[in-house]
Amino acid sequence: MAAMPDVKSHDLELVNYDGLLPGRDYMRGRVVSITFRVMADSSEHLDLLMGEVAAAFTHSRDERPFSFCLPGVAQGAWAQVAGRVRKRETSVDETYGQFHPLVDVQLECTEPWIRAVRPIRKELAASTDFKRGGYRFGRHRALRMPLRIPRNGGWGPPRTAMLTNGSMDTAALRAEIRGPVEGPVLVFKEAGQIVGRMGVERWPDGTPFRLTAGERLVLDVPVTGPPALTHYADGASAGTPVAPTLTQWGRAEAGRTVEVSIEQSKTSYDGAASGHVEWQPGRFV
Secondary structure, three states, rough: OOOOOEEEEOEEEOOOOOOOOOOOOOOOOEEEEEEOOOOOOOOOHHHHHHHHHHHHHHOOOOOEEEEOOOOOHHHHHOOEEEEEEEEEEEEHHHHHHHHHOEEEEEEOOOOOOEEEEEOOOEEEEOOOOOOOOOOOOOOOOOOOOOOOOOOEEEEOOOOOEEEEEEOOEEEEEEEEEOOOOOOOEEEEEOEEEEEEEEEEEEEEOEEEEOOOOOOOOEEEEOOOOEEEEEOOOOOOOOOEEEOEEEOOOEEEEOOEEEEEEOOOOOOOOOOOEEEEEEOOEEEOO
16 A cells, blocks of 8 residues: 555667666556454354455445555545455465454555545644743842843744645645634744744734634635635634735645744733644645
8 A cells, every 4th residue: 555556667768878768657557455354253243244344345347435544654644545356365264263364355446546535634732831031039049240131031832733745736725723812823934944924913904913712713725826814703603804914825735844833922921822734635656
């Protein structure tokens, strides 16, 4: 399942010259091999389970979808291939007599792609650790001049998420920021550098944009076209479009990894903002 299908190479031999003339590569079909053990506790139970195996992996003239979720395959998302059963074999050995037979199934797929069918979701949280900085006077602490007051106030590190699109296609992106928070902004970083900042810091009249507890700001970034920001009141199912004040759009491009976090206004000390980011990958090989 994790192996890439064979490639049909169309490179051409060069006459009286070193190397090849590069041609276009194409993927061959995919072969999916599945081995699993049926665990029954009686002959009647084994009859039932093996009947289910036969029904699930039976002969078909048309390709049928096979859905799975495996760590390391399609980034662990629910994925799907379409194929036909070309082999189903049950080993009759000592484990068969213990009602634990081993089953081998082989699917042959004319299309090489593994397609993710559900989005990948990662949770986000703004920092809840605010350090107020300054100098603290202790009861038995000597005060000496010159007095150096440390400027170490500010938010601690937020809970970030690594957004990796390992598929061959740019993915649609959806993020949600939940209050309370002032000036909610979604930040994208790549190799430590900011490559995207999108959110709402102010209303059109210049007043600060705040989300109270229960309110949400949803950011939808399509594969192509302008993103959309929607504000949802507490418990509301219908939202109100809002104009962004930061439009450095971050996208889930194919083969790209970025770090995503929630940025909040430095004048708001609630530190309780949370949210998530999710994206729908495309084709994997």
